[in-house]
Amino acid sequence: MARKKVKGSKQYRMKVVPHRPVFGLMSVAGIAGLLLVATWSAYYAGQYQERNRSEEQARQLNQLRSQFLNASTENERLRVELASAEQSALIEQKASEQVRAELVLEQSRIAELREEIAFYRGLMAPAAAEQGVSVGDLTISPTAAERRYQYKLVVQQLAANHQIVTGYVSMKVVGSENGAEASYPLHVLSSDVEAERIGLRFKYFQNIEGELQLPEGFTPERIELSLRSGGRSGANVDKRYAWLVQES
Structure with a gap:
């Protein structure tokens, strides 16, 4: 009997396969095993890479820590050396300043001694043209008080054979006040002087x-001095000193 073909649809050949449920289970188990093995392999590979990465990071960290400790030690050593060098420089500077100050003081003492030697030499052995009563330089120095000054003047006898000198000195400070010239006797400005004439003896x-x-x-502009003395060394001396204040 001939088969009748059905138009409009594709016909498939049918094959009869024996039903084997055990084989299917084994296939599924094999695939699951393969997946499990692949999963564990990937896991352990990741763990291995992570362990290697952690070990590398730890090695780098230890290396950085060692470099930091070395740098800290070197920095501390340099800090100590710098502090020691600064201390040495400070000590040398102070020593240099002290030596310089002592040298200046010593030179000042030498200058004072030379002045004193010249002064006493002039007293004891003056030149013939210098004999008589002499008025030295007037020194004016500032004090801690405002507009208050120290003054000093030396009157001396230059002679080979010294005699008692008597007489007086009068001094006044001349300057300007309110746009006009003004003068004040020394005894008005100084409590160390009792009268206009300062006695000499x-x-x-x-x-x-x-x-x-x-x-x-x-x-103030100047100081005017007038000296009168009697005796064999009698003298009349009139001098003017500019108002010059010495540095303290």
């Missing part, structure tokens, strides 16, 4: 010294 020399206070508004 000496054989070798006499110091005239003390402190004076300038009035407000008064600008």
